Amino acid sequence: MKYGTTFSFCWSGGSKLLLYHYSHVEVKFIKCFFKMSSFSRSAQQWATFARSWFLIDARMQPPGKIASMCSVRLQGKHKPIYHPLSDIGDHVVVMNTRHIAFSGNKWEQKVYSSHTGYPGSFKQLTAAQMHKKDPTAIIKLAVYGMLPKNLTRRTMMQRLHLFPDDVLPEDILKNLTEELPQPREIPRKLSEYTQEERNAFPMLWTPA
Amino acid sequence: MTARGTPSRFLQSVLHNGVGRYVCQLKRISLIFSKKGQGSLGVRDFIEEGVVDFAKNNPGTVVYISPQSCRIPKIVAEYLNGNVKEETVTNKASQEIAELITKLSNQSGLDIIRIRKPFHTDSPSIQGQWHPFTNRPPRLCIVFIL
Numbered sequence: 001m002k003y004g005t006t007f008s009f010c011w012s013g014g015s016k017l018l019l020y021h022y023s024h025v026e027v028k029f030i031k032c033f034f035k036m037s038s039f040s041r042s043a044q045q046w047a048t049f050a051r052s053w054f055l056i057d058a059r060m061q062p063p064g065k066i067a068s069m070c071s072v073r074l075q076g077k078h079k080p081i082y083h084p085l086s087d088i089g090d091h092v093v094v095m096n097t098r099h100i101a102f103s104g105n106k107w108e109q110k111v112y113s114s115h116t117g118y119p120g121s122f123k124q125l126t127a128a129q130m131h132k133k134d135p136t137a138i139i140k141l142a143v144y145g146m147l148p149k150n151l152t153r154r155t156m157m158q159r160l161h162l163f164p165d166d167v168l169p170e171d172i173l174k175n176l177t178e179e180l181p182q183p184r185e186i187p188r189k190l191s192e193y194t195q196e197e198r199n200a201f202p203m204l205w206t207p208a
Numbered sequence: 209m210t211a212r213g214t215p216s217r218f219l220q221s222v223l224h225n226g227v228g229r230y231v232c233q234l235k236r237i238s239l240i241f242s243k244k245g246q247g248s249l250g251v252r253d254f255i256e257e258g259v260v261d262f263a264k265n266n267p268g269t270v271v272y273i274s275p276q277s278c279r280i281p282k283i284v285a286e287y288l289n290g291n292v293k294e295e296t297v298t299n300k301a302s303q304e305i306a307e308l309i310t311k312l313s314n315q316s317g318l319d320i321i322r323i324r325k326p327f328h329t330d331s332p333s334i335q336g337q338w339h340p341f342t343n344r345p346p347r348l349c350i351v352f353i354l
Binding site for chain 2 (some may be wrong): 044048050052079081177178
């Protein structure tokens, strides 16, 4: 099911990692232009209802923000033809879920609880423990909680693809159509600043 | 029955009738009646008074008058798209039959079933119908050829 690739293979590579990973592949700059108004009615309908594949890099991003972006696109709310009954959501691929960044002390304070129903089976895991056990679970649970609580939720979750690192399988790579910009600007480490920028930083007083 | 169980169609006009000239869709109308039955009294009265005026007003429609020995008088209307509509007119007054005939001549031959939408357009989109790549800025239009 490769609707995304039928129009063109063009997608915007925002993150450096993405380009690095595909260095073995030939890269060409081609403008994609095709006249949609010359399509027949059935082809135009097929184009309008096509399912896209989005890519999100979750490195150093808060999982809640990533999850809300995912849930919007899984429901199809980013499309002007949205209707809750239309099953119009797109696929979302999230990579580097192992490297998400909770703000504050949530790694130790946020608790994920579960109970199977049997006595004595109440489990509580901190976010850190949960992440160690399964690096995709935090984002998965966050997206699950943000989707509408009805029967379409399970099909939407099937269209969410989570990968702990930036290694993606070939068939998913071929389907991707757009990479979404990251919600949080990653602050630079001190080692990433050049000496000139460090010297140019304003000092109120020099320590004597 | 339910809407799903009964046939339905979309709103349409026969070959955009009326945009240019209007062509009356009634091809042929046959009045079948008996010369001496009580049920055909209204039909006979209509033939006496109204049918000639109707035929003069609708030059595109052929009017057949066929007296037969039949128990029930009928009006059979045939349309340009091939549909045939039969109406029994036993014990109807002449005025009612005249109204019925004007109704049949005003109809196009399309089936009288549920119309799904009360509107139709040949140009559903002016600015171009949305597809996932409208308003999607090609930030870094890199094409990967694997």
